[in-house]
Amino acid sequence: MAHREPETRPSETRPSAARQRLLSTATRIFYAEGIHQAGVDRIIAEAKVTRATFYRHFPGKEDLVLTYLREVHRMERGAIQAAIAAHPSPAGGLLAIADFVARTIQSPGFRGCAFLNAAAEYPDAAHPVHREIIAHRQWFLDTLGTLLAQVAEDSSDAAARHFAMLRDGAMAAGCLFDPALVAETFRQGIEGLVRVHGERRPAEPAG
Missing domain, CATH: 1.10.357.10 (Tetracycline Repressor, domain 2)
Known part of the structure; x- marks a missing residue:
């Protein structure tokens, strides 16, 4: 029997939309205003995600x-x-x-x-x-x-x-x-x- 690679669900091959929003929001703020200046709460708010979603994608x-x-x-x-x-x-x-x-x-x-x-x-x-x-x-x-x-x-x-x-x-x-x-x-x-x-x-x- 021929070997088959395990099937991959679409969610595993494409970045999460929430993760992308978090990263693009952080990129905009970090570059324009500085890294230490930007708190997690602001990034969460501007990316329109929950705190739980943030920590699911980024431990800190x-x-x-x-x-x-x-x-x-x-x-x-x-x-x-x-x-x-x-x-x-x-x-x-x-x-x-x-x-x-x-x-x-x-x-x-x-x-x-x-x-x-x-x-x-x-x-x-x-x-x-x-x-x-x-x-x-x-x-x-x-x-x-x-x-x-x-x-x-x-x-x-x-x-x-x-x-x-x-x-x-x-x-x-x-x-x-x-x-x-x-x-x-x-x-x-x-x-x-x-x-x-x-x-x-x-x-x-x-x-």
């Missing part, structure tokens, strides 16, 4: 915060991977990431980097939320390093950190100054970074 606020950050990471990772996939050259991929960051800075309701904002609220390196932030950061640095190693292997780690620091500065400046000007300045900085490190790549040996 910390679990909701972690889920929020993981969702932001998922969206950013998807956008960056798509940008890289659309540009076959490593330099093109790096500039595509810069374009993604520049568009983010100019997006409606922009309030900086969700992860840097959260890091300011969770400075304890041992806290699960802080560790989640570091995991996202490491993924971003690894992604940049992989591309930069194909541009100039000897300086890929330093260049990845340089790119990330330019990105962080642009994210902060985008909340204070003209977002379009900040985005263009950031793009120019990354173009210069990629060009300088590309010039350090050893020449291919003559055939």
Whole structure:
């Protein structure tokens, strides 16, 4: 007799509508106003769910915060991977990431980097939320390093950190100054970074 996988009920394959409302409500409030500022009672009220429903999906606020950050990471990772996939050259991929960051800075309701904002609220390196932030950061640095190693292997780690620091500065400046000007300045900085490190790549040996 052929083996059959156990049947899965629709409720097990699709996220609960209540859970989605809780997460989208928390995402909006956490990003716009800060994490510590938002209490569970407000999130429950604005998501229009019961307290029992909240605790059925999230054992506590910390679990909701972690889920929020993981969702932001998922969206950013998807956008960056798509940008890289659309540009076959490593330099093109790096500039595509810069374009993604520049568009983010100019997006409606922009309030900086969700992860840097959260890091300011969770400075304890041992806290699960802080560790989640570091995991996202490491993924971003690894992604940049992989591309930069194909541009100039000897300086890929330093260049990845340089790119990330330019990105962080642009994210902060985008909340204070003209977002379009900040985005263009950031793009120019990354173009210069990629060009300088590309010039350090050893020449291919003559055939």
